[in-house]
Amino acid sequence: MKNLFTASVLALCAATAAKAEGQLNLYVWAESFSPELIEKFSKEHDVKVNVDGYTSNEDLLTKLQAGSSGYDISTPSQHFLRIMIDEGLIQNYEASKLKAYELIDPRWKNQWWDETQSYSIPVAYGTAGFAVNTNEYTGPLDSLSYFFEPEAPLAGKIAMLSYPDEVVGAAQLYLGVPFCSEDSDEMKKVYDLLAAQKPSVAAYSSDNIASRLASGEVAAHFWWDGEELKARVNGAPFAYALPKEGLVGWIDSMVIPNGAPNYENAIKFIEFMSEPENATEQMNYYAHSSPMTLVADKVVYTREKAPELYPEVPVEFSRTCSPAAQDLVNRVWTQLLQ
Amino acid sequence: MRRLTHNLPFWGLLPAWLLMGFALILPILIIAAVSLATRGSHGGFSWDFNLSGYSQILFNEGWSGELEFTPQYLLIIGRTYLLAGLTTLICLVFALPVAWYISRQSPGMRALLVYLVTLPFWVSMILRVYAWMIILGKDGPLPRFLENFGLAPGTSFMFNDGATLVAMVYTCMPLMVLPIYASIEKLDLTLIEASHDLHGNRLTTFRRVILPLTAPGIISGAILVFVPSLGAVLEPVLMGGGKQMMMGSLIQLQFGGGRNWPFGAAIAMVLMGLVMLLLIFTALRAARRQAGMEATA
Numbered sequence: 001m002k003n004l005f006t007a008s009v010l011a012l013c014a015a016t017a018a019k020a021e022g023q024l025n026l027y028v029w030a031e032s033f034s035p036e037l038i039e040k041f042s043k044e045h046d047v048k049v050n051v052d053g054y055t056s057n058e059d060l061l062t063k064l065q066a067g068s069s070g071y072d073i074s075t076p077s078q079h080f081l082r083i084m085i086d087e088g089l090i091q092n093y094e095a096s097k098l099k100a101y102e103l104i105d106p107r108w109k110n111q112w113w114d115e116t117q118s119y120s121i122p123v124a125y126g127t128a129g130f131a132v133n134t135n136e137y138t139g140p141l142d143s144l145s146y147f148f149e150p151e152a153p154l155a156g157k158i159a160m161l162s163y164p165d166e167v168v169g170a171a172q173l174y175l176g177v178p179f180c181s182e183d184s185d186e187m188k189k190v191y192d193l194l195a196a197q198k199p200s201v202a203a204y205s206s207d208n209i210a211s212r213l214a215s216g217e218v219a220a221h222f223w224w225d226g227e228e229l230k231a232r233v234n235g236a237p238f239a240y241a242l243p244k245e246g247l248v249g250w251i252d253s254m255v256i257p258n259g260a261p262n263y264e265n266a267i268k269f270i271e272f273m274s275e276p277e278n279a280t281e282q283m284n285y286y287a288h289s290s291p292m293t294l295v296a297d298k299v300v301y302t303r304e305k306a307p308e309l310y311p312e313v314p315v316e317f318s319r320t321c322s323p324a325a326q327d328l329v330n331r332v333w334t335q336l337l338q
Numbered sequence: 339m340r341r342l343t344h345n346l347p348f349w350g351l352l353p354a355w356l357l358m359g360f361a362l363i364l365p366i367l368i369i370a371a372v373s374l375a376t377r378g379s380h381g382g383f384s385w386d387f388n389l390s391g392y393s394q395i396l397f398n399e400g401w402s403g404e405l406e407f408t409p410q411y412l413l414i415i416g417r418t419y420l421l422a423g424l425t426t427l428i429c430l431v432f433a434l435p436v437a438w439y440i441s442r443q444s445p446g447m448r449a450l451l452v453y454l455v456t457l458p459f460w461v462s463m464i465l466r467v468y469a470w471m472i473i474l475g476k477d478g479p480l481p482r483f484l485e486n487f488g489l490a491p492g493t494s495f496m497f498n499d500g501a502t503l504v505a506m507v508y509t510c511m512p513l514m515v516l517p518i519y520a521s522i523e524k525l526d527l528t529l530i531e532a533s534h535d536l537h538g539n540r541l542t543t544f545r546r547v548i549l550p551l552t553a554p555g556i557i558s559g560a561i562l563v564f565v566p567s568l569g570a571v572l573e574p575v576l577m578g579g580g581k582q583m584m585m586g587s588l589i590q591l592q593f594g595g596g597r598n599w600p601f602g603a604a605i606a607m608v609l610m611g612l613v614m615l616l617l618i619f620t621a622l623r624a625a626r627r628q629a630g631m632e633a634t635a
Contacts (some may be wrong), residue, residue, distance in 0.1 A: 032551075055596075056523065056594065058594035058595045058597075059594060061380070061381055061594075061597075062381060062593050062594055065378075065381050065382040081395075083380045086380070087378075087380055087382070095360075159579075162580050163594070163595045164595055165595065169554065184402070184403060187399075187401075188401045191401075197580065201579075201581065202496075202497045202579055203496075203497050203579030203581070204575075204579065204580040204581060205575060205576065205579065205580055207575075207576070208471075208576070215474055215475060215476055215477065216477075217475055217476045217494055217496060218394060229361050301391045322379075322382070323379040323597075326380075326597060327399075328597065329595075330591075330596045330597075330598070331398075331399075331401075333591070333595065333596075334410060334583070334591070335410060337580070337582060337587075338410035338411075338413055338414060338582070338583065
């Protein structure tokens, strides 16, 4: 029956899915890949590249679970990559046999999200935390308490993401509750914290963050390090908090979904993106850290220029929660926004 | 030959049936089936019959781990209906005079005004909502305008229920104006004169003559506004700040972060069931009214 479901979805998609040779369909974080690099790849390999973007891991997971997506490359974060491997949604492309594998910084090789490094080659990593508009807030940034238990001028001018994923993680860091806790008393504390914060929250939204923060509509926004950095170097009055309780870490990797129509091109693209020159250019575009070997003197975002990429506070990477732990996260979120 | 003509209605309607079947009925059946399935541990589902999608609307494990009555989803459903109802009401109040005004113009002017009413449809809905975010937002035209009069300096009108309602009314308004306009345009003006001749004052004329004759337009306008308002996701999230869930975002959450597809499908079925009840109710009323009219005629 599930096959029938997949088959009917497939049949409906068949008419539109691009199957012609010389194509590559990316479904990656919105605005994450350098358009110049994609153009360069497109020219070098005579491949037409189509790019679709998503703004949450959940969107990607749901799309892949719904059946053949027609995409060749996606970039899930580590905790979702693990689910996709376990649920059989992505292909084993023997990544460890690619040239790209040799270029991965040893720190990021064969981690728990892909122990044998068969399914993925990492492309970017970073953190999630709070960014502020320094025209609106000039106070200290060294603790999460300013955001979770805000006082004027931040009270009423904070925005959180619309998904629980990293927000609950940050609350857990603040409270010292372990990620993926299955203890409902501990998670009740997380709920209490977020519920007490709610009157001070202007919006729960993952869209349009840069302009919401830049306009001063909110003074602090839950965000990602690279996005804040990119806006800051372009002149926005932003700062990224490096709180002593820590930051929520993530690492995105290139995977090939099942049924990818252009497997060969996907492999070519992964190799292409991992060449040191291109990986450097990608990092300079995306403004998130690169887990690959770089051309050191071409890196724009050095430690001096981009302290947000080199946090000295603890970084705790999101984990793949058990269904029981995930249900507690959902209970927190649904009760929060009921 | 006779057989063919006999079957003509069937073959002639086939494209419509196919469209209905594949684009409407099949997806609904799939959702209905998913709502009865068992959730997968990380989203998705397996085809094992399970009613927990529906029971979760009312009963969930509390923080103590015991199954308890949880009113939160009923609250969300109620709030969604309230918002849709308010949107419909406000649209109606504004649309009646607008439609009346348009219908009283010269034919050329009428065409132009109707065109203007439909103009917003040419722009993507998300852009129209973004436009409102700028208008109401900090340093936007509205707060600036009010500041000229020394009112509410430095305020933003964003991220509250009022902002949500403004955007909802704005996006739905044409759907209310057009059907009402269509029925007012057909209104026989001599009937209004007759009402005045019979000493009906303005209110009586409106209540006893205009309202009953334009009722079909008002009802279809109300349905066209109310039903999509129930599923609104964009306006509550972007304008309201997403602080209180609506059914649309609740369903979205279950298919996304909630990883509970059967529950999401079950809420979608409940939403659809409630809409169907409403439509059946109005259809029955219309049929009764029709029968009543034929009986008196």
